Amino acid sequence: MMGRTIFIDPGRCIGCQACVSACRECDSHRGKSMIHLDYTDEGSSVASLPTVCMHCEDPVAPCAEVCPADAILVTADGVVQQADTTRCIGCANCVNACPFGVPKIDLQAKLQMKCNLCYDRTAYGLAPMCATVCPTGALFYGTVEELQAERPGVQVADTFVFGESEVRTGVAMVVPAERVRWPVPGGLPVVEINGKDVRP
Amino acid sequence: MTADPRAAGPSTAVPLDPALAPPGTRGFRDAGGIPADRWHADQNGETLVPTHCCFCGVQCGMYLRVDHGGKVFGVEPRNHDINRMRLCPKGINAYQQVNHPDRLTAPLMRRSRDEELREVSWDEALDFTVSEIRRIQREHGNDAFGVLGGASLFSEKTYLVGKFARVALRTRHVDYNGRLCMVSAAGANKLAFNIDRAGNPFSDILLTDCLLLAGANVGECFPVLTQYVWGARDRGAALIVVDPRETAVARTADIHVALKPGTDSAFFNAVLNVVIEEGLTDEAFLAAHADGWDEVKANAAQYPPSRAAEICGVPAEQVVQVARAFARAPKAMAFHARGIEHHTQGVENCLTVINLCAATGHLGKPGAGYGTLTGQGNGQGGREHGQKSDLLPGGRSILNEEHRRQICEIWGIEESELPAAGTSMMEMVWQMQRREIRGLIGICNNPFVSLPNYAVVKDGYDATEFHAQFDFFLSETAANAHVVFPVTVWAEDEGVMANAEARVVKHNKAQEPPSGVRTDTWVMCELARRLGAGDKFAFGGSRDVFDELRRASAGTVIDYSGITYERLEETGGIAWPCPSTDHPGTPRLFEDGTTYHADGKIHMQVVEWHPPADPYDDEHPMSLTTGRTVAHFLSGNQTRRLGALVEQTPRPWAEVHPSHGFRNGEPVRVVTRRGSEVFPALVTEAIRPDTVFIPYHWPAPTSANVLTIDALDPRSKIPEYKVCACRIEHAAAIDEVPAPPVAPGHVAYPETQVSRTDPLPPTAPQGRGTSERS
Numbered sequence: 002m003m004g005r006t007i008f009i010d011p012g013r014c015i016g017c018q019a020c021v022s023a024c025r026e027c028d029s030h031r032g033k034s035m036i037h038l039d040y041t042d043e044g045s046s047v048a049s050l051p052t053v054c055m056h057c058e059d060p061v062a063p064c065a066e067v068c069p070a071d072a073i074l075v076t077a078d079g080v081v082q083q084a085d086t087t088r089c090i091g092c093a094n095c096v097n098a099c100p101f102g103v104p105k106i107d108l109q110a111k112l113q114m115k116c117n118l119c120y121d122r123t124a125y126g127l128a129p130m131c132a133t134v135c136p137t138g139a140l141f142y143g144t145v146e147e148l149q150a151e152r153p154g155v156q157v158a159d160t161f162v163f164g165e166s167e168v169r170t171g172v173a174m175v176v177p178a179e180r181v182r183w184p185v186p187g188g189l190p191v192v193e194i195n196g197k198d199v200r201p
Numbered sequence: 202m203t204a205d206p207r208a209a210g211p212s213t214a215v216p217l218d219p220a221l222a223p224p225g226t227r228g229f230r231d232a233g234g235i236p237a238d239r240w241h242a243d244q245n246g247e248t249l250v251p252t253h254c255c256f257c258g259v260q261c262g263m264y265l266r267v268d269h270g271g272k273v274f275g276v277e278p279r280n281h282d283i284n285r286m287r288l289c290p291k292g293i294n295a296y297q298q299v300n301h302p303d304r305l306t307a308p309l310m311r312r313s314r315d316e317e318l319r320e321v322s323w324d325e326a327l328d329f330t331v332s333e334i335r336r337i338q339r340e341h342g343n344d345a346f347g348v349l350g351g352a353s354l355f356s357e358k359t360y361l362v363g364k365f366a367r368v369a370l371r372t373r374h375v376d377y378n379g380r381l382c383m384v385s386a387a388g389a390n391k392l393a394f395n396i397d398r399a400g401n402p403f404s405d406i407l408l409t410d411c412l413l414l415a416g417a418n419v420g421e422c423f424p425v426l427t428q429y430v431w432g433a434r435d436r437g438a439a440l441i442v443v444d445p446r447e448t449a450v451a452r453t454a455d456i457h458v459a460l461k462p463g464t465d466s467a468f469f470n471a472v473l474n475v476v477i478e479e480g481l482t483d484e485a486f487l488a489a490h491a492d493g494w495d496e497v498k499a500n501a502a503q504y505p506p507s508r509a510a511e512i513c514g515v516p517a518e519q520v521v522q523v524a525r526a527f528a529r530a531p532k533a534m535a536f537h538a539r540g541i542e543h544h545t546q547g548v549e550n551c552l553t554v555i556n557l558c559a560a561t562g563h564l565g566k567p568g569a570g571y572g573t574l575t576g577q578g579n580g581q582g583g584r585e586h587g588q589k590s591d592l593l594p595g596g597r598s599i600l601n602e603e604h605r606r607q608i609c610e611i612w613g614i615e616e617s618e619l620p621a622a623g624t625s626m627m628e629m630v631w632q633m634q635r636r637e638i639r640g641l642i643g644i645c646n647n648p649f650v651s652l653p654n655y656a657v658v659k660d661g662y663d664a665t666e667f668h669a670q671f672d673f674f675l676s677e678t679a680a681n682a683h684v685v686f687p688v689t690v691w692a693e694d695e696g697v698m699a700n701a702e703a704r705v706v707k708h709n710k711a712q713e714p715p716s717g718v719r720t721d722t723w724v725m726c727e728l729a730r731r732l733g734a735g736d737k738f739a740f741g742g743s744r745d746v747f748d749e750l751r752r753a754s755a756g757t758v759i760d761y762s763g764i765t766y767e768r769l770e771e772t773g774g775i776a777w778p779c780p781s782t783d784h785p786g787t788p789r790l791f792e793d794g795t796t797y798h799a800d801g802k803i804h805m806q807v808v809e810w811h812p813p814a815d816p817y818d819d820e821h822p823m824s825l826t827t828g829r830t831v832a833h834f835l836s837g838n839q840t841r842r843l844g845a846l847v848e849q850t851p852r853p854w855a856e857v858h859p860s861h862g863f864r865n866g867e868p869v870r871v872v873t874r875r876g877s878e879v880f881p882a883l884v885t886e887a888i889r890p891d892t893v894f895i896p897y898h899w900p901a902p903t904s905a906n907v908l909t910i911d912a913l914d915p916r917s918k919i920p921e922y923k924v925c926a927c928r929i930e931h932a933a934a935i936d937e938v939p940a941p942p943v944a945p946g947h948v949a950y951p952e953t954q955v956s957r958t959d960p961l962p963p964t965a966p967q968g969r970g971t972s973e974r975s
Contacts, residue, residue, distance in 0.1 A: 012453065013427075013431050014449075015420035015421070015424060015427055015449035015450065015831075016420070016449055016831075017289055017290055017420065017421065017424045017449075017831045018290050018831070018832070018849055019287075019288060019289045019290045019292075019293060019424065021290070021845075021849070022290040022293040022294055022845050022846075022849075023288070023293050025845060026275060026276060026293060044859070044865070044884060044885055044886065045885070045886040045887070046447070046452060046886075046887065047447060047448065047449050047452050047885075047887050048452060049449075128286075130278075133278045133286050133287075134278050134286065134287055134288040134289075134292075134293060135287065136284075136287045136288070136289050136424040136425040136426075136427050136428060137420075137424070137427040137428055137431055138428055138431060151435070152435050153435070
């Protein structure tokens with residue numbers, strides 16, 4: 002499967018937001034974080050997990066596919082870059098297309114921003130800033146073999162299903178070894194559309 | 202081992218052929234890239250200065266990024282073996298305080314509290330301070346003037362605080378804010394082992410089979426330590442967490458004991474009871490190495506699991522589960538922190554954990570032992586060399602004639618000139634209230650936020666005739682002072698700190714201090730000179746002080762004599778005792794079972810549980826407990842000014858269980874016998890129904906410490922922050938969170954002021970901050 006990439010392990014996340022602070026420090030988007038922290042069971046658990054760009058491989062980057070300005074570049078090594086500022090028109094098509102809810106629009110600047118896997122760092126052999134600092138290893142950067150060497154028996158998934166569509170990603174998620182499901186359901190079921198309950 | 206990029210040579214030494222493997226390709230990475238810890242962007246005129254974080258007791262290694270103008274402008278992770286590149290949000294943002302617009306850059310002064318603070322020259326501030334010290338001491342005696350230091354200072358400076366108080370001021374009243382931190386653990390360790398430090402290095406956590414965390418919110422207070430906890434879990438180690446709240450680490454624990462605050466010693470006595478009943482004690486170890494076991498064993502018989510269940514409000518089966526998991530593990534470790542230490546029986550709580558380790562033989566082995574997690578960067582080192590009211594350098598007792606003689610010889614004074622033991626930090630405030638202490642110098646501490654029972658603290662400080670404060674930001678306490686000396690931040694000076702492993706690490710200077718700012722060392726030496734003790738304080742800088750400190754510690758248990766700045770830079774840190782320059786240091790204690798008592802035995806202590814100081818009644822039926830949040834550090838004087846951290850956690854909250862009928866964000870009034878305050882409710886099942894939690898980093902009028910009680914542990918004199926009786930009520934409005942005070946002539950950093958007046962509650966489920974989802 003994938004080469005060197007980010008692995009997200011929600012079981013390790015302590016919600017400290019070191020990744021969010023670290024992302025702000027990255028030179029390619031200094032001062033703005035491209036990560037957010039999600040809380041999975043508000044009010045009853047402290048469980049949390051960081052959300053980064055999943056760098057979709059198949060279909061290749063829905064955000065890039067729908068971009069009318071061809072502003073989103075996908076590199077040969079599978080990194081989905083943030084929109085090229087000289088081309089981006091701030092239309093938010095990418096925001097709507099992303100199944101993981103990752104790209105953001107700076108409305109004032111009319112520019113899209115998203116995680117580019119710290120290309121300025123990974124190109125020099127460094128890990129992305131978020132995965133470098135993550136105090137718990139909830140974000141791990143490396144190969145799946147390196148991950149499994151460090152955490153014996155760990156299982157990962159890189160395919161997520163949304164309704165009838167499957168998305169294979171460049172970033173993978175650690176899943177409980179005893180509950181491997183393939184593909185992993187992405188997102189929550191839709192229960193309401195325009196005020197109408199659509200549950201079967 | 203620390204990798205210093207400068208020592209490793211320039212980055213061009215890395216064998217790369219850019220023509221064959223251009224950056225951005227996998228080939229480039231496969232060719233080796235540039236090792237992460239050797240990244241050194243010389244080409245941009247940027248340098249990386251290896252140092253450590255200024256905040257908690259983990260002391261993560263980091264590089265400060267310094268631009269071509271010599272200014273710190275960023276941070277880069279460093280592959281130091283404490284943290285292995287990891288950093289928490291406080292560490293990542295720490296560099297922003299170095300050139301922060303709120304920095305004090307000139308001394309501030311006023312002759313009475315009726316006046317406003319104004320900027321003055323250094324000479325005027327120093328002259329006024331010296332004349333006030335002389336006046337107060339002439340009129341009311343030397344002991345009418347006190348000094349309060351801080352455990353965020355380098356060890357050199359904490360050494361100077363003790364020497365300055367006793368040699369230059371000749372006062373017995375000197376203490377420090379580590380008194381609010383881990384002195385209970387220190388007291389317990391001294392009683393049991395006669396050495397005041399953790400028994401094992403962090404790396405031993407990776408080797409253990411059972412990890413017990415008692416009152417230690419590792420995920421928020423020591424986030425980088427979590428990697429060791431998860432590492433142990435990866436190996437299959439059992440994880441036991443004893444905490445009234447379901448913290449991020451407790452969420453994943455095999456056993457989470459959510460006991461009622463203030464009942465820890467009853468719980469651990471009961472665990473020992475089960476260990477004994479089930480024959481899980483290590484009798485051979487006890488016979489060879491322990492003293493007092495028979496008495497401890499007899500006392501444990503009084504605590505069957507059913508009694509603990511009643512006192513602690515947990516199922517009796519959990520007591521049995523914990524006892525079996527801990528005692529049956531081939532190797533087990535216990536770590537505790539403020540959760541069990543901040544009590545009127547804080548020392549005793551720690552002793553019950555030590556008794557458990559001793560009874561099961563889990564001591565002095567790789568993966569087996571105990572430790573305390575220091576809250577402040579130099580919580581360990583800050584008390585080792587004479588800043589504490591009863592201690593002289595090297596942990597010598599100020600009451601011991603031989604120890605006094607040894608130190609007087611080094612300091613060049615007569616023994617009759619050396620004052621007696623003083624009182625603790627909270628007791629000094631009470632003395633200020635009674636006008637027994639009339640003048641005070643505070644050095645890098647902020648008691649207006651960090652001490653319990655704010656009304657008493659404010660009253661005590663207001664009663665002083667003269668108050669001077671050293672700080673680099675105008676803290677709430679500095680805003681009360683007559684004189685404020687602007688001093689350096691950690692990145693503008695060099696010095697050592699000892700982390701929670703008792704590993705001494707070196708901090709390096711990354712930039713020159715701003716014009717008008719002096720080091721704490723310079724200010725203390727200059728004051729001493731003007732007070733007529735200049736010959737005893739002829740130090741050029743930290744290195745000179747460290748050399749004297751090493752001499753002053755030689756031959757004691759806390760022996761630094763073999764530690765040099767050069768060795769620290771080579772090794773990445775040395776654990777004391779280190780009696781000679783060829784000694785490797787002592788990362789793990791008691792490997793042969795011998796303690797530092799004269800008989801070499803562990804002195805086990807009988808502990809009888811007693812209820813907390815503030816009794817429950819119909820008016821106050823619930824427990825209020827306080828603690829930290831991951832984005833802020835201690836009194837928040839540093840972190841409440843950093844935009845990212847303010848945004849992450851802008852205000853305090855009251856964490857309550859859903860059974861009380863509050864909606865998330867509704868105003869909740871928390872009432873104790875000291876006062877009442879309104880906080881937004883954070884409704885979560887992750888807390889006991891009979892308990893309320895409030896983080897303490899903010900000042901009055903929205904401050905946990907307006908509500909807490911100033912009752913002290915009789916031995917360690919640590920306040921009982923972790924439990925007092927309270928009730929909760931619906932309230933009409935939420936008070937605004939005040940911004941930190943800003944010095945005259947300065948403008949508050951606007952980005953740090955965001956959302957301060959926004960009445961919304963913390964939105965994260967566990968109240969640990971707001972998620973950025975713009």
